[in-house]
Amino acid sequence: MKIGLEIHFQLNGNKLFCSCSTEGKDTKDYFRRKLTPVMGEMGRVDTAVEYETIRNRDFLYRISTNSCLVETDEDPPHFSDLNALKTALAISGALNCNILDYVSFMRKIVVDGSNTSGFQRTGVISMDGRVKTSRGDVRISAITLEEDACRKISEKNDVVEYSLDRLGVPLIEISTEPDIVDPDHAMETAKAIGHYVMSMPNFRGEVDSIRQDVNFSMGFGRVEIKGVSKLSFIKDTIEYEIKRQSSLKEISDLLSEKSPEIGDFIDITDIFGNTASSMIKKSIASGKSVLCAKVSKCHRFMKHGNYKLGREFADVARNIGLGGLMHSDEFPAYGITDEELKAMYSTVGKKDDDAVIVVLGSKSDIAKLKPLLDERLFKIMKMKLEETRSATPSGETRYLRPLAGKERMYPETDVPLVEITESLLADVEEMIPKPVEEKIVELTEKFNLSSVEAESIINNNLLSLYEALVEDYNDPHLLARVLLQTIPEMEKKIGRKLNENEMAHILGKPYTEVNRIPLSANDKIISIMGIAKKNHWDRNTMEKALSIYLLDHVPVDKLENREELNILNQIEIINILKEMISEQDVTERNLIYLFKKKTKRSFNPPDVMKIFRELKFKK
Incomplete structure (x- = not known):
């Protein structure tokens, strides 16, 4: 088993190739676009790009308040953002990487609509580094700086809607070699790498600011699992993939001498003319057809115990807009009667050891499905499982597209080479974050925190915020308690995370001073901690003020006059x-x-x- 990681970290400030802010919201304005594939530098069209072409979708882009003509691909990119570049260089230094003399941005072809231009700009910053773990060093293959993709809003009826608010946000990608030995080690490695980036003052630090991709192999080809949203999901995702591939290996072994095949799809819409199945009736009424095909020798392999061949087929159908498929291992279901099943099985010539799949949709869409299912079954039988999959919130994985290759890369001609000069590296030297062990010692010695408090501040991505605020307050322990206990407790009571305005009010500084989201009228913000300092409130009084502010929605500037906050003499x-x-x-x-x-x-x-x-x- 081999495991590697690709971890993406968003940075705040300006977007990578324009002066737009990294923060914004959608407007009512939008435009539509269709994307077509192009050849890469090697003169071939990438397999993943060809697959997206088969899906043949339209893309609707919602213009955001932090987008300009660069995001709409109507204006060439500006010079790459210097702050983002310095951050990538600092992280490269922390992870012992060899920094390149020049950064040359490349175009990576993507026609899934996630970039209006049909490609993503990415530049290699450094290579050949390492990060320490309890199981030995994990090698860092490369650190790149790239533009983030659009944020998907919805997908319906072959139209995908995206927002431009995230497009162009600076993204640091850190890729490891396959040196990770098991799911627990993967979590440890991701955490160790994350410390360095999250220590940087311009790490964005929002809910979706970190995305982790897992590269996994059990000897059946590399599977790239995209979009593992949380650190804790890394272990779940890998364990699911181990179980899935082990199951497919059993299926492949058991069916190896039977040579299963998927027959041609047959229109059986007439069988359901008077059906009681509400789902099928609704589909037929909307103009869709009902087609089915025999899968020979696969009875009880579609869905039985640990075998889920039907899910493998359903993912392929879902990706071309068919909404999945039904199969005989789950019948009777969906309101289908025994008489309808008997007629269906008779039509396709089903034998006892055969399975049947049923698809609802247009005949033209289903015609696209047949060769894709044939390819899927062939790869499973040969155990050639290399592909790109997406992670789900439940820790499972779903088929997304074929694994992309080098054919999707070609040079970016609109962004000049960036020379990494000695003076630039000298400027970056002071920015290089310290290892977590050194930072814990520094916090305990400088602010007299316990090692548990110091480690919690680091692990909860509060280091930059704590260091930006602690000098303003006489009690470092009080600030640590507010960040580690009081605010999380309040968030549990109100059932959500605090927004930027609430955090700014509580913490007592405009977000611009702690490299967070700029707020209007920052000079007029009266913070709860500022009031606490002014009135010499103790811990209990300040926590009561937080409760009144968050739970009773009392404006911050009214708190001083609240009777319950008037301390008894x-x-x-x-x-x-x-x-x-x-x-x-x-x-x-x-x-x-x-x-x-x-x-x-x-x-x-x-x-x-x-x-x-x-x-x-x-x-």
Whole structure:
């Protein structure tokens, strides 16, 4: 088993080839486009490109507030963004890579609509590095700087809708050699690489800012699994692929002497003229036909226990817009009657050990399906499984397209070579992030944090934010608690992640100062932590203020006047305690609970406990 990773990290600031911001939102304006394949530098059309041509889809692009003529492919690219280049060079230094003398951007042909131009610009920055892991060094094959693709919004009826807001965002891709030994090691490696990029102040840090591709092989060809969205999904995805390929190997071995074949599709629409199946009835009413084909010798291999040959076929059908397929191993289902099944099986000449597949769609679309299914079955029988698959949120994988090759590359003529000069490397030297072990020691020594706090700040992608804010506050522990505990607890209560405005209000700095999203009227932002510092609020008061702001939706500039945030003074605490003692049995164990029930105002629990003991001693 061999495993390698390709990890993509978004950077913020400006887009890679224009001055548009990396942050924006969709507008109502849009345009449509059809993309056609071209030959690569080797004079051939790539297999993956040919496959997309068969799908024959139209693309609708939603223009965003952070897009310009470069994104619409009406204007040539500008010079590559210097900040993004410096970041890629700094990461190259941290991962011990050999930096190239020049960066030459190439065009990588993509006609799935994810780029309006039909290609993606990418440039190799460095090669031949390494990252340390507990199982030894994992080699870094290359670090590239490229433009991110469009964000897919929807796909329906052969029309794919994209947003231009993500197109052109600087993307650092870090690729490893296949030195990873198992799923756990893959997670460790991704985490180790991620530390260096996430330590950079211009790492974008949004929900979708990291995407991980897994290259996997069990000896049956390389499978590239695209779009593993979370670190924890890497292990699930690899384990699923091990199970899937092991199952296909069993199927291949069991069927090797039987030579299964997929017959021609036969129109059986007439069989369902009076069907009770709502799905089939609806399809026929919309003008679709019902066709079926025999798959010889494959009964109980389509869907039985660990065997799921039907899913392999369904993915192919779904990719050309047919919405999947049905098969005999799951019948009776979908409201199909025994009489309809009998007529169907008779029409195709099904024998006991045969399977039958059923597809709903136009005859022209189904005609495209037959050769693709034949190719799929051939590859499974020969165990030639090299292909590109997509990761699902459940940790499974689905067939996406054939594996792309070198035929899709050709030189970019609109972007000049970028020379990596000695002065540029000298500027980058101070930017190189430190290894995680050194950073933990630095945080513990400089801010007197525990190693657990320091490691949590790093692992939760809070390092840049913490370092940008900690100098403004006298209590590094309080800031660590707010970031690691208070805000996550509040997010659980409100059932969502905080947005940029809320984070800016809470953390007390405009996002421009911590390399996050610029906000309007930054100079007027009154932050909760800023108020806390001004009024000498303790931890409990500040956390109560956070709760009022997030749960009760009280504007930040109104918090200072809230009665419950007015801290009780010593005399007020004494009066409340005397009243409590006269009314009920108060002990140190129930003191704080009863005190909270007695007042809405904020107070410092240690002060209350100290005064209570003094009153009790005097008594």
